[in-house]
Amino acid sequence: MAHVVVLGAGLGGTIMAYELRDRIDRQHRVSVVNLGSKYSFVPSNPWVGVGWRDREAIEIDLDPVMAKRRIELHPQGAAKVVPAERRIQLNDGTSLDYDYLVIATGPELAFDEIQGFGPAAHTNSVCHIDHALLTKAAFDRLVANPGPVVIGAVQGASCFGPAYEFAFILDKALRDAKVRDRVPMTFVTSEPYIGHLGLDGVGDTKSLLESELRNHHIKWVCNARVDRIEPGKLHASEIAEDGSVARVHEIPQVFTMMLPAFRGVSAVRGIEGLTNPRGFIIVDKNQRNPKFPEIFGIGVCVAIPPVGKTPVPVGVPKTGFMIESMVTATAHNIARLIEGKPADAQATWNAVCLADFGDSGVAFVAQPQIPPRNVNWSSSGKWVHAAKIGFEKYFLHKIRAGTSEPFYERLALKVLGIDKLKEVRFDG
Helix, strand or coil, X not given: CCEEEEECCCHHHHHXXXXXXXXXXXXXXXEEECECCXXXXXXXXXXXXXXXXXXXXXXXXXXXXXXXXXXXXXCECEEEEEHHHCEEEECCCCEEECCEEEEXXXXXXXXXXXXXCCCCCCCECCCCHHHHHHHHHHHHHHHHXXXXXXXXXXXXXXXXXXXXXXHHHHHHHHHHCCCHHHCCEEEXXXXXXXXXXXXXXXXXHHHHHHHHHHHCCEEEECCEEEXXXXXXXXXEEEECCCCCEEEEEEEECCEEEEECCEECCCCCCCCECCECCCCCECCCCCCECCCCCCEEECHHHECCCCCCCCCCCCCCCCCHHHHHHHHHHHHHHHHHHHCCCCCCEECCCCEEEEEECCCCEEEEEEECCCCCCCEEEEEECHHHHHHHHHHHHHHHHHHHHCCCCCHHHHHHHHHCCCCCCCCCEECC
């Protein structure tokens, strides 16, 4: 009997457990290790930040779902992975042995790398439900006492979509509150141009997003290195192509939401051969770690090199569609290994993204995610807002029901008319 452990119960980890349970024989154990027993739908956090959702609307108790699917849930969380012993040390001092391990932890948020950065200092966040609820309180204060706002993503960030989303969602919420005219807004980003998204753009995202920013009266600064944040002011250096400081910005702010850089979580960070210097999991084409081939990595915790050199460091996003592809390939490969066969499935790493702007939005498809591409498409309109709401409802239902049915594949085919985006490749 094999024991497969999934570390993390976010978007990737939860559906990983479901798909493993569907894929491997019932005699084999599937366990999930997570800090707590709640699943939280992170893409809804920008809505939480302005009061359009609350905690209860986007959280699901995983205990009954996991029990129904015969998946063991360990809510103590992991203190350290010990690959040499095929063991996870849990936070309560106990240990969990594994035959195969899938690391799906998501990232640690590196707020400490910039002075005055993060919810414990002078900025807000929508990266976690607790942060988003604090942001809602800050939003209420902003409505009561309007002033300048800064939104964006700092150096080393690899997830830019939620920054654009929150800028436009905040704009809509301020318009609804009749105070937008008293709130100057600036978008500050490490991207070399608006719409880069860590992907060197997709379709016409540069023009689309620049147009949206102009139409919503939002100024912007690109190639920005945030130096420090203090009460009432954000200090950033605009970096030139040669690495020199082209311009220094001191931007007034009474409300700031900047996405941080990510790094690997402490339970895996610093394990030689498992992670890169930043703590992300090193994987091969089959999602396996070369040094510890019984360990797989999926989702945001996986190491992916940047698309190209930029004046300010910019990471590569791991979108939901890409994560679904990683999950399917990994479940297939683990099932093969349990049967004594070689792993042969490769994730396709394509991207399908819906960015909600409060009453409209932008969608894009990149096949593959890293250029050059076979599909390079983007579009905008009110339909994206409706599609994002449908996405939220469908995905929460999927988690609550314990089904591994893929969402993004259905979206690509039925909504966008693009077939065969999530196909899994096989060696040979």
